[in-house]
Amino acid sequence: MAATAVQNIPLNTLQGEPASLADYAGRALLIVNVASRCGLTPQYRELEKLATEYADRGFTVIGVPCNQFGGQEPGTAEDIATFCSTTYGVTFPMLEKTDVNGPGRHPLYVELTKAADDAGAAGDVQWNFEKFLVTPEGEVARRFRPRTAPDDPEVVSAIEAILPN
Template identity: 70%
Template sequence: MTASLTDISLTTLDGKPTSLAEYADGAVLVVNVASKCGLTPQYSALERLAQEYRDRGLTVIGVPCNQFMGQEPGTAEEIQTFCSTTYGVTFPLLAKTDVNGANRHPLYAELTKTPDAAGEAGDVQWNFEKFLLAPGGRVVNRFRPRTEPDAPEVIAAIEAVVPR
């Protein structure tokens, strides 16, 4: 992974330190998530991707964010309970994070430099924006929130970078 992405300190939802270096050998799909959003049902497709591609080297990472109309108001425990009981989420979740603005997490400061299919970089538009990282950490795709996790273009992008 590029040094800038792997060196960024992250915190898991349960408060443990981590970084993307832990996933450097595989592909990673980073998604800012929320429990009370019209797009929240995307959790189902994200979990299917996590299950279907786990053995091929893809890790889905959810990043709870409360910056879009307060749609992720819960505590870490509430978020974990909601995700596991409502959607059966088994993929890693990070601590609640700002993805835009003055307090934007350094991870998102890097990710948002990546343009989408229309060539537009910059702020995350809404919950469930997806960034695909190839093994080694290069950001190779950015999918806007309304692009479903199992959309053909997302699957094709994942297939192009999973190592196995």
């Protein structure tokens, strides 16, 4: 099966290693722009729970640190990794710090932000912890705004609906 536009975009891990979403082909993904100093940062706890609970069923959470909203992710890659692991026990993959809006918007977010939320609004990411659910085939299935908790029944049912296992 050919990779989709989203899967073909070159990415880097938080450690600076080359990656792409094609590395996760066949898995359902929840891609979330994250920040360490945001009022929504405790969502890391629910994201880790989802990542752990559904890992064996073909699901992966991917965190994308972003410092575009109130400077709430100012740290280095090492700072981010340490904070996430020691404060929230994060084990899911993290990508390098990325711009999700504006002229420097990463190509991943150029593609992701084409997807509309349930109200029909596409375009810019509103704030930290906006979530994009991607099917195992690499298509954006749903978009959840920042204040929708990762463990909200709507998010959980959307994940369960696209799990490959």
